[in-house]
Amino acid sequence: MLRIPCPFCGERDHHEFAYGGDATVTRPALNDSSMEAWYRYVFLRRNPKGRHREFWQHVSGCRSWLIVERDTATHEIFGARMAADATMESNRG
Amino acid sequence: MKPYSAWKLFTHALRGHRGWPEAWRKPEPAAGYDVIIIGGGGHGLATAYYLAKNHGITNVAVLERGWIGGGNVGRNTTIVRSNYWIGGNTPFYEWSMKLWEGLSHDLNFNVMLSQRGHMILGHSDDQMQAHLRRANTMRAHGIDAEILDREALRHEVPWLDYSNNARFPIHGAILQRRGGTARHDAVAWGYARAADRLGVDIIENCEVHDFIQEGGRITGVETSRGTIRAEAVGMAVAGHSSHLAARAGLELPIESHVLQAFVTEPIKPLIDHVIAFGAGHFYISQSDKGGLVFGGALDGYNSYAQRGNLPVVNEVNEIALAMAPSLSRLRLLRHWGGVMDMTMDGSPIIDRTELEGLYFNGGWNYLGFKATPASGWTFAHTIAHGAPHELNACFGLDRFRVGHHLDEEGTGPVPGHH
Numbered sequence: 001m002l003r004i005p006c007p008f009c010g011e012r013d014h015h016e017f018a019y020g021g022d023a024t025v026t027r028p029a030l031n032d033s034s035m036e037a038w039y040r041y042v043f044l045r046r047n048p049k050g051r052h053r054e055f056w057q058h059v060s061g062c063r064s065w066l067i068v069e070r071d072t073a074t075h076e077i078f079g080a081r082m083a084a085d086a087t088m089e090s091n092r093g
Numbered sequence: 094m095k096p097y098s099a100w101k102l103f104t105h106a107l108r109g110h111r112g113w114p115e116a117w118r119k120p121e122p123a124a125g126y127d128v129i130i131i132g133g134g135g136h137g138l139a140t141a142y143y144l145a146k147n148h149g150i151t152n153v154a155v156l157e158r159g160w161i162g163g164g165n166v167g168r169n170t171t172i173v174r175s176n177y178w179i180g181g182n183t184p185f186y187e188w189s190m191k192l193w194e195g196l197s198h199d200l201n202f203n204v205m206l207s208q209r210g211h212m213i214l215g216h217s218d219d220q221m222q223a224h225l226r227r228a229n230t231m232r233a234h235g236i237d238a239e240i241l242d243r244e245a246l247r248h249e250v251p252w253l254d255y256s257n258n259a260r261f262p263i264h265g266a267i268l269q270r271r272g273g274t275a276r277h278d279a280v281a282w283g284y285a286r287a288a289d290r291l292g293v294d295i296i297e298n299c300e301v302h303d304f305i306q307e308g309g310r311i312t313g314v315e316t317s318r319g320t321i322r323a324e325a326v327g328m329a330v331a332g333h334s335s336h337l338a339a340r341a342g343l344e345l346p347i348e349s350h351v352l353q354a355f356v357t358e359p360i361k362p363l364i365d366h367v368i369a370f371g372a373g374h375f376y377i378s379q380s381d382k383g384g385l386v387f388g389g390a391l392d393g394y395n396s397y398a399q400r401g402n403l404p405v406v407n408e409v410n411e412i413a414l415a416m417a418p419s420l421s422r423l424r425l426l427r428h429w430g431g432v433m434d435m436t437m438d439g440s441p442i443i444d445r446t447e448l449e450g451l452y453f454n455g456g457w458n459y460l461g462f463k464a465t466p467a468s469g470w471t472f473a474h475t476i477a478h479g480a481p482h483e484l485n486a487c488f489g490l491d492r493f494r495v496g497h498h499l500d501e502e503g504t505g506p507v508p509g510h511h
Contacts, residue, residue: 001403002394015404019394019509021348035494042506043346043437043493047335049397072349073397 002070005080008062020055022046023067023083049073055083096201116282117161117289122296125322126154128476129314130329131301131337133157135166135277135462136454137329138284138295139469140476142200145291147470148477153293154323155285156316158300162281165332168399168431169462170354170376170388172367174211174272175236178227180499181487182440183234186460188484189467190236190271196466202283204275205381211272212241214253214371214416216261224267231269239268250368253417260415261372273367274378280465304341310449311341327452327476329468332432333397334455341448346437346493347456348508350391351430353401355409357423359383368416375412384426387413391433393509401430433458438492439511440499443472443485452476453490458511 002014022045028037052072057065065083070076095101105112128144130137133155144150173193175186197203215221221240228238242265247255255263285295296318304326305313313322330337335345364379377387389409392402406428413420436442436456441464443454454472457464471485481489487499493506504510 013404014394014402021507021509022395039494040344044344045335045346045348045508046339046344047348047395048339049333049336049349052395054395070394072395075396075398 002075002077004056004058004066004068004077006058006061006064006066007080007082008064009058012058012061014056016058016060017056017066018059020057020065023053023055051078056080116286117295120294120296122154122156122299122316122318122321123294124320125313126294127152127323128325128327129153129321129323130155130327131314132164132329132331133161133285133295133297134164134329134331135280135284135465136331136457136468136472137327138281138288139465140327140329140454140472141293141295141469142284142288142291143470143473144477145288145293147473150477151292153288154321155288155293155295156299156301156314156321157295157297160297161285161295162278165431165433165461166281166465167278168354168429169277170378170386171274171277171462172211172272172376172378173206173275173463174269174367175463176211176213176227176231176238176267176269176272177501178230179501181484182499182501183230183236185467185471185484185487186463187234187236188470189464192466192470193275194271196275196280196283200283200287202279202286204279204283206275207273208271209273209378210268210270210366211369212246212250212266212268212366213369214246214266215264216372217264220371221264224265228267237269237271239270241266241268250366252363252419254415261370266371268366276381277462280462284465284469301337302340304451306341306448311451323450325450325452325476327454327472329454329472331434331455331457331461334434334453336397338453341446341451343446343448345442345456345490347434348395349397349432350393350435350509351396351398351401352388352391352433352459353405353409353428353430354386354388355406355428356380356384356386356426357420358426360385360423370412370416373412373415375409375416377413385420385423391435391509392430397432399430399432401428433461435508435511437506437508438498438500439502439504441468441488442490443468443475443488444481444490445475445479446490
């Protein structure tokens with residue numbers, strides 16, 4: 001069992017969460033008409049063996065979207081933070 | 094090396110089976126080859142075999158990081174079938190089925206193909222309509238398919254839960270009688286031995302660390318056993334495709350996920366067919382040793398770990414009991430995990446890459462074992478001719494860019510959902 005440290009609820013079993021995939025891909029701006037950018041966003045993944053930043057939603061808890069950093073080979077979890085906080089930080093640039 | 098035969102079995106039996114020669118050589122890697130295949134799993138070995146047999150290219154090396162039979166070819170649930178529905182999948186898997194049917198003779202190695210029938214249950218009128226449509230598609234391609242109603246199914250498989258109180262009442266099934274199982278280790282060993290007899294070097298304990306690129310083309314690989322050059326390099330390392338392709342600077346439409354499989358303690362013969370549940374991901378058959386072999390869904394998150402997690406163990410066994418409560422007292426003997434390439438549409442990739450000299454075979458999702466013969470057959474053609482065969486033209490690497498997806502499940506570009 002993976003144990004995910006939800007910043008709001010505390011450490012919980014991963015089956016309380018829904019997996020949301022790679023958190024490093026960024027959606028192009030909605031008015032971006034470059035096919036290549038959308039192709040990369042929808043279909044291509046780095047899929048690393050090792051550290052992976054990924055989305056999980058705490059569906060059976062606070063329902064927050066989190067960004068968790070986890071090792072895909074050892075399943076070690078390095079930390080979790082609110083996805084909303086990360087978005088606000090990146091918006092502030 | 095002389096072919097296996099009943100006479101050889103008899104004479105070796107008289108000598109206590111101590112005189113069998115090794116099934117394939119253990120050569121040192123040469124400085125260069127015409128073709129290098131990375132990955133000594135079923136697909137890589139089959140590719141090398143068909144390169145030699147169909148195209149006369151025998152100066153070939155198969156580089157395997159571990160040992161033959163130690164990866165996904167030995168970790169699957171051994172199911173063979175060709176009951177696919179859409180686009181190029183139907184003819185591709187049927188060609189694989191036809192190769193399976195002649196494989197033991199072709200390889201001079203008994204792969205223990207058992208055409209015991211493969212069925213998928215239907216749990217509603219709508220699902221039975223979908224099964225009928227699939228059956229008609231198969232028949233239109235000359236593939237055998239039958240629809241069993243509830244009574245016909247009960248006659249063949251009396252031990253399922255047919256009560257109306259079942260969470261997903263059983264309405265019937267789609268049955269492909271030519272489907273079944275094959276002995277997975279024998280497939281690896283058989284292809285390895287047959288390729289070796291045609292002159293292919295099978296090099297175990299040889300991990301590829303990097304590619305050699307010269308003038309925009311791939312001309313060899315750096316391995317744990319030194320530099321090996323080649324005119325063409327084919328990757329067949331499903332599970333680790335992204336990891337290796339990144340060394341060549343390629344990003345793929347693939348995520349790696351872990352899929353678990355299970356076997357119970359052996360019991361007397363119970364399951365005559367391969368049976369797949371229709372209202373959840375679950376498939377079960379009985380091995381020749383008597384153990385019930387079954388599997389379910391992915392664990393659901395990116396993983397390169399060859400082990401699974403307990404929530405899925407629970408879920409898979411719950412489905413087993415929903416389908417057949419009589420299994421409740423069986424004890425689980427083992428469960429294990431394999432790492433799958435999950436693509437964005439659930440279908441595989443067999444194609445050239447944008448790098449001259451580098452060819453790609455991967456993205457097998459749940460489909461790898463049954464596809465082994467046709468995968469090797471078409472990948473060998475693709476490498477020998479520098480272009481895909483008609484049968485794998487639909488499995489192009491570029492299909493996502495141009496919108497020619499092959500999404501059999503219709504679940505969209507989320508790898509974990511296929």
